[in-house]
Amino acid sequence: MIKISHNGVYLYNNRALIPDIDLNEACFKDEAVRQGQPVPGSDFRLDRESARKATITAGILDAHDSSKDPNKRKIKFDSLVSHDITYVGIVQTARASGLERFPVPYVLTNCHNSLCAVGGTINEDDHRFGLSAAKKYGGIYVPAHLAVIHSYERETMAACGRMILGSDSHTRYGALGTLAIGEGGPEIVKQLLENTYDIDDPEVVLIYLEGETQPGVGPHDVALAMIGALFPDGFAKNKILEFAGPGIAGLSIDFRNGIDVMTTETTCLSSIWETDDKVREFMEIHWRPEDYVELKAGPVAYYDSLVRIDLSKIEPMIALPFHPANVYTIKDVIANPHDIFATVEAEARRQFDPKLKFDLQSKIIDGKIMVDQGIIAGCAGGTYENICAASRILSDRSTGVDAFSLSVYPQSQPVNLELTRNGVAADLMSIGATMRTAFCGPCFGAGDVPSHGAFSIRHTTRNFPNREGSNPQQGQIVGVALMDARSIAATAANKGELTPATECGFPEGNYPTYHYDAGVYQKRVYNGFNKPQPEEKLVYGPNIADWPTMHPLSENILLQLASVIQDPVTSTDELIPSGETSSYRSNPLRLAEFTLGRRDPNYVPAAKATAALEQERLAALAADQTSAATALPVKALEALTVVLGDKAKAQELLSETAIGSVIFARKPGDGSAREQAASSQRVLGGMANIAYEYATQRYRSNCINWGMIPFTIDANTEFNWSVGSFIFVPNVRQRIAAGEREFPASVITDGQVHEIVLKLHALTSQERSIILNGSLINDYAQRAKNKQES
Numbered sequence: 001m002i003k004i005s006h007n008g009v010y011l012y013n014n015r016a017l018i019p020d021i022d023l024n025e026a027c028f029k030d031e032a033v034r035q036g037q038p039v040p041g042s043d044f045r046l047d048r049e050s051a052r053k054a055t056i057t058a059g060i061l062d063a064h065d066s067s068k069d070p071n072k073r074k075i076k077f078d079s080l081v082s083h084d085i086t087y088v089g090i091v092q093t094a095r096a097s098g099l100e101r102f103p104v105p106y107v108l109t110n111c112h113n114s115l116c117a118v119g120g121t122i123n124e125d126d127h128r129f130g131l132s133a134a135k136k137y138g139g140i141y142v143p144a145h146l147a148v149i150h151s152y153e154r155e156t157m158a159a160c161g162r163m164i165l166g167s168d169s170h171t172r173y174g175a176l177g178t179l180a181i182g183e184g185g186p187e188i189v190k191q192l193l194e195n196t197y198d199i200d201d202p203e204v205v206l207i208y209l210e211g212e213t214q215p216g217v218g219p220h221d222v223a224l225a226m227i228g229a230l231f232p233d234g235f236a237k238n239k240i241l242e243f244a245g246p247g248i249a250g251l252s253i254d255f256r257n258g259i260d261v262m263t264t265e266t267t268c269l270s271s272i273w274e275t276d277d278k279v280r281e282f283m284e285i286h287w288r289p290e291d292y293v294e295l296k297a298g299p300v301a302y303y304d305s306l307v308r309i310d311l312s313k314i315e316p317m318i319a320l321p322f323h324p325a326n327v328y329t330i331k332d333v334i335a336n337p338h339d340i341f342a343t344v345e346a347e348a349r350r351q352f353d354p355k356l357k358f359d360l361q362s363k364i365i366d367g368k369i370m371v372d373q374g375i376i377a378g379c380a381g382g383t384y385e386n387i388c389a390a391s392r393i394l395s396d397r398s399t400g401v402d403a404f405s406l407s408v409y410p411q412s413q414p415v416n417l418e419l420t421r422n423g424v425a426a427d428l429m430s431i432g433a434t435m436r437t438a439f440c441g442p443c444f445g446a447g448d449v450p451s452h453g454a455f456s457i458r459h460t461t462r463n464f465p466n467r468e469g470s471n472p473q474q475g476q477i478v479g480v481a482l483m484d485a486r487s488i489a490a491t492a493a494n495k496g497e498l499t500p501a502t503e504c505g506f507p508e509g510n511y512p513t514y515h516y517d518a519g520v521y522q523k524r525v526y527n528g529f530n531k532p533q534p535e536e537k538l539v540y541g542p543n544i545a546d547w548p549t550m551h552p553l554s555e556n557i558l559l560q561l562a563s564v565i566q567d568p569v570t571s572t573d574e575l576i577p578s579g580e581t582s583s584y585r586s587n588p589l590r591l592a593e594f595t596l597g598r599r600d601p602n603y604v605p606a607a608k609a610t611a612a613l614e615q616e617r618l619a620a621l622a623a624d625q626t627s628a629a630t631a632l633p634v635k636a637l638e639a640l641t642v643v644l645g646d647k648a649k650a651q652e653l654l655s656e657t658a659i660g661s662v663i664f665a666r667k668p669g670d671g672s673a674r675e676q677a678a679s680s681q682r683v684l685g686g687m688a689n690i691a692y693e694y695a696t697q698r699y700r701s702n703c704i705n706w707g708m709i710p711f712t713i714d715a716n717t718e719f720n721w722s723v724g725s726f727i728f729v730p731n732v733r734q735r736i737a738a739g740e741r742e743f744p745a746s747v748i749t750d751g752q753v754h755e756i757v758l759k760l761h762a763l764t765s766q767e768r769s770i771i772l773n774g775s776l777i778n779d780y781a782q783r784a785k786n787k788q789e790s
Contacts, residue, residue: 104191145437323569373448
């Protein structure tokens, strides 16, 4: 089904795969190449580095790169996009950093904070702010319920050869020939201020598709199989996946988009596909024929590794709680439910409070697996073809009158309009499904939150713990499994009995022709690009607040552990929960109260206690009382005294040693791009993270952009110190400024000192500057000051 090779590979004429060999002297003849054999003596010569530049990825990156260093990329994007959980903070940060106008098209969508169930007017206040920002700075504003962020981008902005940066991790438009990257908001800020996105030149993985999918297999089945194969060992981490092969031709654009958007869950940096007449047709349907360009690799292209996917062998898949990589075939789960569910339950007991009983096996009734809820939604599930397929499977049937419910969220108003016009929506409603508007809520816990103990199947992007809206601190737990819309519909047709769509016998394809109506957007979307109105006033609601002061990095730091998380992976959903917290994303101090709330409820009070120590220290400095032990924070002074063996020296050193909290997690940052996972720690006085590795580059970047140091430790270092322990890092400012990568540190716990070495992967000059200045906001302010003084 899926074969992975860690070795490099050459792609010849977009179809033949040749093992990685030294091509400096090797030559090829067509017949020999088709057989995978090198033949010396022909007139075709190519070296590996030239072949590396022949990928689609390299061509697009080169066109957007201003770096003179071939190993470092400095990228400027063609356009930007954010939704209403992130754009207020982005605009506020950019405004504080000197923003005057949006230099490229910047789309502000409203698909996350679209329900006003929490916080009164908070969500709609954010929307009014977004519209005023689009007017003032020259942006594009998409009102609530009109489109989910990625559907709007596919329909109006994605074009062959372009690059788009979004403040949402599922910013993926590779199937349309756009190299799109999801990052935290500060990276959007850098682009708004006309700076670059700086990364190491990424490795490129060839995803080679062959064969044809069987009826009943949908894009989520292919995506989940791929995630299950690539995520566990980090095969694709921070790399770019480039799709090619004969299997692409048999996939519709909706099918390709459905696979593409889920590449985020492999932890790759981005994705790109070769383009063909189906992409040309998509652009024509969406009134943008000029945006089509044929993209394919050169005659011989080199890739760092290879993944071969035989589409004909993909079966209906299910990702069981609590990760998209926890993948099984639906057939295997039905055949062996007790053992498989017991494994999932055991992991839940390990991860959650054992008193919080997670019971999947209770869903096995008379040998059948019974599901409580089905959801087809968002950028992954709510596509036109997915909904048409679900309607066909459910034709003339009923979802039943018991606990099972089915909700369908079309991804945009144009899609919803066409489904309404051609009767597909009516057919779904007639069998008991409910049709909703374009809204991302089910993907992050703000819509269709299941009941406690429920088992929900969803064609959405993620099934992380509590992402569907449950709260374990209130005794709530829910099991969410990811499945394709086709198998969700098959399950609905069987009144909630888990069923793979391959058992339905329905014919794929030949759905009603899709007619795109651009008037939906033309009559409602505010498009102010290149038309900024500087005199326009930003519209603030009472919950929209500025960022608190963040201080530059001191010469030394004394970190106090506020949380120690030994889970294999920690998601950004756990670092800052989604759901009802989304309403407070425009108020940094209020949002910070939720930090780690569903994973470690003791974190916030611990972080605040550490912040109080720093306030005591600053107060002593302001009063010039650093020589008086009674004016300094006692716990910090005691910790430094243990390290130095001299209280007087400790008092003196504390004047240039800032105190801040720190989180240890083995592998933090999987999942969403939301920068609040880092900024909320910073608002509470966080100064660093310590990890064995960071799950994604974007989370590490978020830490840096908020002035927190992303330390790592060696994998063989056992981190077994408890909350409340101190970690003293001397000369940290000097060492970072000098570009050093190792930082001797002392752990102080129970009156004992343990020496460790913290590490810091190479930082760019801009990243060093940001950390030294204390945050991206501070860094830009310092730049402006330096410019004025010069």
